[in-house]
Amino acid sequence: MILVPSRLQLLSGNKMTDFNISFKPMLTPKAMLEKGIFGGTYFNQLVDYRIFPKNWFSDLDKSYFLSNNYDKKINYFKIKSGQSQEEWEAKGWINKDDPRGWFEWYCKYFNGRRHEDDERQIKRWLAFCGPKGRFRNSIYNKIYKSGLGIENSKSISPRIQQSLLHWSYIVNNEDYERWKLEKQK
Helix, strand or coil, X not given: CCCCHHHHHHHHCCCCXXXXXXXXXXXXXXXXXXXXXXXXXXXXXXXXXHHCCHHHCCCCCHHHCCCCCCCCCCCCCCCCCCCCHHHXXXXXXXXXXXXXXXXXXXHHHHCCCCCCCHHHHHHHHHHHHCCCCHHHHHHHHHHHHHCCCHHHCCCCCHHHHHHHHHCCCCCCHHHHHHHHHHHHC
């Protein structure tokens, strides 16, 4: 389920650059779908899920990826999180080759495709949930202020945590401890 940097390096087939060395998603697309993302609606328009490996979907109920209605119960944190397709397009986040956005790009990248949009998408990932990412640091700050610690953090800002899951990131003790050390500097 967890990707190690060497897996991504093997997939790249190109000389590694600083931005893709830093790109370390935690979950495979299959693992993300199994956990519950996008209210089950991700593949209901614009992208045929059948272009991806069958084993990503074989053990999943179609409500986890092909629903016409957003169902927050599908999401891992049981809340609605994210913006609409229209909002993604209005903000210029969509590349014509990946009309469903970052997750579609990531599915294709994970399967070995290299594309002119790779650098932009990886920079977006880094800004969102990389080591200095806005939402990653925000959730760790909220957990720290709560005093609950990582093991009891699922109830803290579930919307942020669901959004992080949409970007293949899960709150974890190793990153939290590293964040606390950085905070002390």
